[in-house]
Amino acid sequence: xxxxxxxxxxxxxxxxxxxxxxxxxxxxxxxxxxxxxxxxxxxxxxxxxxxxxxxxxxxxxxxxxxxxxxxxxxxxxxxxxxxxxxxxxxxxxxxxxxxxxxxxxxxxxxxxxxxxxxxxxxxxxxxxxxxxxxxxxxxxxxxxxxxxxxxxxxxxxxxxxxxxxxxxxxxxxxxxxxxxxxxxxxxxxxxxxxxxxxxxxxxxxxxxxxxxxxxxxxxxxxxxxxxxxxxxxxxxxxxxxxxxxxxxxxxxxxxxxxxxxxxxxxxxxxxxxxxxxxxxxxxxxxxxxxxxxxxxxxxxxxxxxxxxxxxxxxxxxxxxxxxxxxxxxxxxxxxxxxxxxxxxxxxxxxxxxxxxxxxxxxxxxxxx
Ligand code: SF4
Numbered sequence: 001x002x003x004x005x006x007x008x009x010x011x012x013x014x015x016x017x018x019x020x021x022x023x024x025x026x027x028x029x030x031x032x033x034x035x036x037x038x039x040x041x042x043x044x045x046x047x048x049x050x051x052x053x054x055x056x057x058x059x060x061x062x063x064x065x066x067x068x069x070x071x072x073x074x075x076x077x078x079x080x081x082x083x084x085x086x087x088x089x090x091x092x093x094x095x096x097x098x099x100x101x102x103x104x105x106x107x108x109x110x111x112x113x114x115x116x117x118x119x120x121x122x123x124x125x126x127x128x129x130x131x132x133x134x135x136x137x138x139x140x141x142x143x144x145x146x147x148x149x150x151x152x153x154x155x156x157x158x159x160x161x162x163x164x165x166x167x168x169x170x171x172x173x174x175x176x177x178x179x180x181x182x183x184x185x186x187x188x189x190x191x192x193x194x195x196x197x198x199x200x201x202x203x204x205x206x207x208x209x210x211x212x213x214x215x216x217x218x219x220x221x222x223x224x225x226x227x228x229x230x231x232x233x234x235x236x237x238x239x240x241x242x243x244x245x246x247x248x249x250x251x252x253x254x255x256x257x258x259x260x261x262x263x264x265x266x267x268x269x270x271x272x273x274x275x276x277x278x279x280x281x282x283x284x285x286x287x288x289x290x291x292x293x294x295x296x297x298x299x300x301x302x303x304x305x306x307x308x309x310x311x312x313x314x315x316x317x318x319x320x321x322x323x324x325x326x327x328x329x330x331x332x333x334x335x336x337x338x339x340x341x342x343x344x345x346x347x348x349x350x351x352x353x354x355x356x357x358x359x360x361x362x363x364x365x366x367x368x
């Protein structure tokens with residue numbers, strides 16, 4: 001399904017720069033017109049291969065170009081993935097996302113191993129997501145055939161700022177992988193990272209790119225940089241939480257049916273700031289106390305916050321019977337009064353298990 005509406009950067013600027021409370025109010029209205037605003041989708045993230053990545057993403061401690069990423073782990077075994085899937089299910093997640101610190105699949109053996117992991121996740125009755133770097137069309141088709149529901153590949157920032165953060169692959173490389181994912185009929189999870197030293201115009205430029213994908217990404221993770229010692233962006237000035245609220249609200253307005261996920265950096269937010277993000281239309285989080293190798297909100301603190309805000313996990317509506325090879329996706333309810341004819345959405349999430357102890361504890365939590 002193609003988008004009919006294309007958004008100009010000027011239009012997005014106008015939305016983004018409204019008085020904050022007007023922006024949040026508008027986003028909250030859009031959220032309620034398109035989705036159940038009381039439901040939060042929760043997913044678990046599992047790193048299946050950590051460190052030693054050939055890419056040079058400036059924020060990432062898994063890059064072999066930076067000191068913390070020089071140590072790498074091996075691809076974990078299938079049994080570990082099965083255990084993680086069971087634990088994720090028992091913890092109330094409805095999706096398990098597996099991530100590998102690769103530029104792309106190194107060989108067919110790795111691809112076949114990941115396909116087996118995807119089948120194991122599906123057997124547990126969970127939705128599956130993977131983030132493995134760049135994909136060829138053939139690889140994307142094979143992952144789809146194995147049952148992969150979502151592929152995560154972030155655009156990270158605006159096209160203009162991108163080369164200040166990553167030099168080993170281009171923005172177009174990323175768009176090409178997203179196209180392969182779409183051609184394989186999988187759902188897209190793609191978002192970015194705020195606080196990379198970019199200008200506000202770059203945050204708007206990122207949203208412009210995402211909102212104008214056709215169809216729009218079903219899942220839009222919005223990360224805030226967690227600065228990591230000995231990486232190029234270790235000393236970047238942090239952004240104000242208001243910028244996160246603005247980005248979440250604008251994403252919600254532009255992509256009313258997508259899952260807008262608060263991802264890395266949520267742990268640093270107060271309950272009040274998180275509540276403002278939920279009000280602004282965030283409806284997805286990573287649950288679990290680890291995100292790949294950085295801390296995430298403790299499950300208990302999420303439970304308490306959700307109770308205070310009257311929110312509940314989406315998984316409560318999902319079938320829980322394991323050993324199903326096909327589980328119906330629960331998509332956000334269709335719009336009754338759409339603001340604009342935008343493509344169908346979805347989402348994914350990540351949580352984390354503490355693992356790969358040989359890797360720096362300061363490794364990153366940003367996928368792809
Ligand atoms: S963000 Fe992903 S692609 Fe970039 S260096 Fe880290 S693991 Fe590699």
